[in-house]
Amino acid sequence: MFFCLLCHDRSPAHSDVCPACESDLPWLHHSCRTCAEPLADIRDSLCLRCQRDLPATDHCIAPFQYRFPLDQLILAMKQQPRPELLGCLSRWLSQHLAQQRHPLPDLLLPVPMHASRQIARGFNQAGILAHRLGRDLGIPVRQDLLLKRKATVEQKTLSREQRQRNLANAFKLERVTLLKMQPRPRHIALVDDVITTGTTTAQLATLLKKSGIARVDVWALAKTPLQAI
Numbered sequence: 001m002f003f004c005l006l007c008h009d010r011s012p013a014h015s016d017v018c019p020a021c022e023s024d025l026p027w028l029h030h031s032c033r034t035c036a037e038p039l040a041d042i043r044d045s046l047c048l049r050c051q052r053d054l055p056a057t058d059h060c061i062a063p064f065q066y067r068f069p070l071d072q073l074i075l076a077m078k079q080q081p082r083p084e085l086l087g088c089l090s091r092w093l094s095q096h097l098a099q100q101r102h103p104l105p106d107l108l109l110p111v112p113m114h115a116s117r118q119i120a121r122g123f124n125q126a127g128i129l130a131h132r133l134g135r136d137l138g139i140p141v142r143q144d145l146l147l148k149r150k151a152t153v154e155q156k157t158l159s160r161e162q163r164q165r166n167l168a169n170a171f172k173l174e175r176v177t178l179l180k181m182q183p184r185p186r187h188i189a190l191v192d193d194v195i196t197t198g199t200t201t202a203q204l205a206t207l208l209k210k211s212g213i214a215r216v217d218v219w220a221l222a223k224t225p226l227q228a229i
């Protein structure tokens, strides 16, 4: 017997969420190419913020808006913690990626977490997500190329300038290791659970592009709409 994770009603065999709850999820239908901000007008491809200041990320792909009830699943996964919930969450992202017509990257890099936070939680959800996607899509994953060297405060409460200052030098790219890779990756996707402001992934993309990576995409489960921050 299977029960829906959201309404707790009986669910068809081997599905985590019943079809009614799945169709009610906050699917993100049309969004900004570079930051996944939801867009109302189907003719727009960039949000106003990215039109003013284009981030170094080329494509940001997320199947969901970070809203109820999906946010409850993600919070339960991180806070209770219930890492097994990453099974259904990563399946939704894999299915969404399979529908896209974008070329697949050569390499997946999870957004790193500071060691102290990872020890406290016991796992890095971005790392687990990247490994599941890599296995489903046949793409290698490296967790040793990007490191977070200082624990930073939560980004969403800060202004844009404060966010950039908060993140300055927070990340380190193992450049020599990257440059020695054979074949040398040219197209990388950064993997994270939730994209909030996009400042972190934009900064990581800048670091990677300075080391000769031609294209950097972002794959995430969900995007927090900016008006909700």
Ligand SMILES: [Zn+2]
Residues within 6 Å of the ligand: 004, 005, 006, 007, 008, 009, 017, 018, 019, 020, 021, 022
């Ligand atoms: Zn349900």
Ligand SMILES: [Zn+2]
Residues within 6 Å of the ligand: 032, 033, 034, 035, 036, 037, 046, 047, 048, 049, 050, 051
């Ligand atoms: Zn944007």
